[in-house]
Amino acid sequence: MATQAAVAYEPNKPLVVEDVQVAPPQAGEVRIKILYTALCHTDAYTWSGKDPEGLFPCILGHEAAGIVESVGEGVTEVQPGDHVIPCYQAECRECKFCKSGKTNLCGKVRSATGVGVMMNDRKSRFSVNGKPIYHFMGTSTFSQYTVVHDVSVAKIDPKAPLEKVCLLGCGVPTGLGAVWNTAKVEPGSNVAIFGLGTVGLAVAEGAKTAGATRIIGIDIDSKKYETAKKFGVNEFVNPKDHEKPIQQVIVDLTDGGVDYSFECIGNVSVMRAALECCHKGWGTSVIVGVAASGQEISTRPFQLVTGRVWKGTAFGGFKSRTQVPWLVEKYMNKEIKVDEYITHNMTLGDINKAFDLLHEGTCLRCVLST
């Protein structure tokens, strides 16, 4: 079928919204009519050319919701008409990873999603004038139709508003899960959050619901504090207001360091600061931000010898097909925020303007209708 999609032909060159051919789903695949897609900073990161897995031309996008249009042979868990959220972190329930009970990472299709193709024939389902266009993260949601693996589709309550719950495809679950699943923050803890974008705010919300007492937001943009208060941040530090390194500022503020810290920016120097502001003996720091190709983290090993723990999280540790529907129910029951992260609404045709907005301090999530 011919459909409108935003194609990234080269790093940083404006996306071209044009007619793209989308092939029918093959065995184990699902074609989805995407109705709403949000933009995440990871899309901007790959578009910038700094993602070692970034391939061009491609169709970016991974935070979306839609309706199943058709399914390939052997697909049993969804059917046309089902309301779904595509999941960049698959869940096959059969591989070594899924069965381990130790991780939400899935091994079934990752070797294909990392190189922009589908597992079956290692080819793309997208083309323009007969030339293939790469998939992205196994989702490619900046398109009116996309094809994904069946293990990458979460079927959700059809009553859920797709223009809101599309956010449950990435940023909000990542922040909540970083707290609930990866760090496992306990009541009474003190927490430091570096970076108060959508992911950092969702960490704050997760920390508040987990019963954290002090929730310290750290951002180089002081305007972020006002919004962050609504998500649970109750103290704020702008590193630019201090001469001392930010880790020292936080250690001094918290009688030796925080119980948990979260890096939600993608900056390796901040990752170090986030680890080093943790309390000796037990403080745990979780890396959430995605850092550019070639970047590396460092610290004195003594930081770990003396009991600090360094961790990372992908999609907040949530098992996608099982837990995204559960998160949708939590939203429907008003137990988690979603609407509050949506600051802008636009259309797919305005996607380049939406990316400009993403780099402005006032934009959390911009939802595009396709």
Ligand code: NAD
């Ligand atoms: P964002 O750009 O909206 O937020 C980043 C915030 O960090 C901004 O408020 C900015 O002012 C602040 N900031 C920048 N430099 C800073 C510094 N040196 N010190 C303190 N604050 C600073 O981004 P987002 O959408 O919230 O995403 C955050 C990161 O999380 C990105 O790297 C994104 O790629 C990543 N991410 C990871 C996962 C995952 O599964 N691990 C999922 C989603 C997003």
Ligand code: AHE
């Ligand atoms: N290709 C990138 C990987 C970036 C990355 O770490 N992605 C996160 C999700 S970010 C969503 O906004 C993730 O889930 N990683 C685990 C995985 O399997 O990709 C790079 O830098 O190489």
Ligand code: ZN
């Ligand atoms: Zn994302």
